[in-house]
Amino acid sequence: MKFKLKIIARYTAIMFNSANLRYRSMVQPKVQLTVVGITVTNAPSEEPYMVEVDGYTATRNVLYGATIEKFKDYVALQSYFNSADVIWLLTGKNMSRWENKKLIGNSGGFAYMAGVCTKWKVGMTEERYGSYYGVFVLAHELAHSLGCAHDGDKAGSWPAGHIGSADCSYDDGYMMSYRYKNPNMYKFSLCCQREVLNIYNRPQYECLIMKNSVKTSIFSSKLPGEVSSRTTYCKQVYSTFTYVEADKKYDMSRCIVKCYISRNGDNMLIGAVDGVHCATKKVCVLGNCTSKPEIDKAE
Template sequence: PRADALLCGKHFLEGAMIEEAYVFPRILEERSSDGLKLVTIDGKTTLRLEKASVLAETLLVTSYDENGQMTHTPIQAEEIEKHHYRDREQYASLMVRDTGNGLEMTGMVDAVTRIEPVHTAPRSLDGSLPHRLHTMTDEDLERLKKIATPINSHMASLLAPSSARADPRQRKVMQEVSIISDSEHHKEMTRVQLCVYIVIFMTAVSMRFDQTSNPTIEFRVVQVVMATEKQDRSFLHMHKEYVEAYATLNKMYNFTRQYENSYPDLFLALSGRDLVTVNKNGHISKGIAGMAQVGGACSTYANFAIAEDRGKAYLGIYFAAHEMGHSYGCVHDGDGPAKHIHGHKGSQDPDCDFKNGYIMSYLDGGINRFYFSKCCLEQMRVFLSNQLEACFKNTFQVNFMKTFPNLLPARVTSVNRYCQAKYPDMNKTFYEPDRRKEIKCKVICSGYRTDGSKRSIVTQALDGMICAQGKSCIKGKCITG
């Protein structure tokens, strides 16, 4: 049995301007206490950037060789997210680096405008690096305006036994997400480039869920799967050059079973190909942007969704948020209740009308486009209240450490976490970089005593910690490998 399956249409802001411009971003103010940066983009637009994180402490990157052999590479989140910032009000998600030779910004300035540095263009008189601002092309805007019809199916109730259900008083739940990137989605991208792209993308998606409450839903990306063309055929159902959405969702069940030892709450596939539906007569409809099972998250048979994200331009942010809304219990605004979810009341309240243009609609509701309707928010609460406690236990990292026992400790534990665990008596304990110590496989753990004075301790580095370029600490020695 299956949950309601919804094919989701392509649409975006009618008022989005199509333009390209060059700007010279500058930092107006920077606070060391909380990492806040005030950055002006063009002398008119100012972003209030705060440090952001959407990755688990250790990200597992799964790739395949030409023979289909799977390889798992753990990457410390701090390596990817060191320069990661967001502005909640503007929906900005950016990598911001002060290189000493000019400010570099990459990502989304707002919901429709992206920015990237242009190293080949001349700098300003004060040496600032030029950046290109650009929004959607005509083709992108047309593609995003298409509409699809939902497809419904039936399944048994998802209600867990009351004795096994999660504590309804939880204020916040952390959900673990595995991203599957098809070969077209990460074409010509390195592993690190894809991870950076996913960080910017998923931060923008996660900000749509900031309004959830009792509990607040937060997401952590625990895995990025880089599929090859051969692997694509394992979970994508191709029809000519297109991805047939409904059949693909059926295939994803078998594909995701190979990751059962390290199981997330949700698998989200991002495709760089055009999603379609095909009827019995072979007619192709291109009005599809994604598909998910209503209430599929945390289950063992429906915890997967697919969203189109073409052109490496963050076009799929809205689609992914919409599909994840389905996965966490939301029907389309205006629709009746999902009968397989106990207590689900649907979205037929006048305040949740389809015409209001919230995330679970296809219409442009202006500012509503960035918010879930009150009905959808309530549906997510109801869905989570029906879940087993296991839905809220973040076990992915523990499980993959059991699965891959030969991983070196520093590959799955950040140095900050190591310092905090080693010196629990200190407050605000942190790792203090010192290359002269690191080359000797030593690290400095610093923190504060109860009287507020700083304390620093030199201790042995963990096996696997990077001590120099291309070298790691093994048994106290900095060696190649």
């Protein structure tokens, strides 16, 4: 069991390393995510908050809206969560919702707007183990928890004094949109940074400037591509196909992975995770083939 815990802790730390590379784009205020604890569940009885979908056990569908609400209530009853700024539910299950009587399974994550430090300080993202594919959604949803709206959205009713991001175009493709435009897709817009600063100095968000944890943070110096293969990445991302392999001869200088999804040569191109070897003494970092950055441990 201890070995399993160490593997999961290391995996989570590496995910957050990759997410933190995206948060380096925040200048004012600076943001660094720190994992201070991990709770691992081993049986359904240890996850009373999971709301599964009747008849969809084989595909592991859970209703994320009801799940996150129950998870919020569960967290409130566990005293060991009190000192954390935000508590995150990482799951390998298929986050889903009902829409016009149809079950939709493309919801990769959810977080309450500006929920950090409050009773809504929970979020949830899906991760296909071994792929690190969930890093983008993890960073995106954590930004919601820090107060960021989607780029292009008007101010909301919560929190009071919310500014919104109407003056930042969704089509610019920053982290708080789903346009995926390089290089903006690895950065946060000025609107998002402004919103984090907007809540940063408020009394109800003082947890952001306090160091509450008395324990050593969970740390790794690795990036996802250093511990996971391209084949694993392809197989996890395109798991619905019966045949999946990575093209190991494909030129990685553009940090694009070529995944075969049939024996006939049908393929998909997808951005490489951070840390994939792309040239001599170089790795992919935020879509570029460059030197590996220093991975800083939180002070």
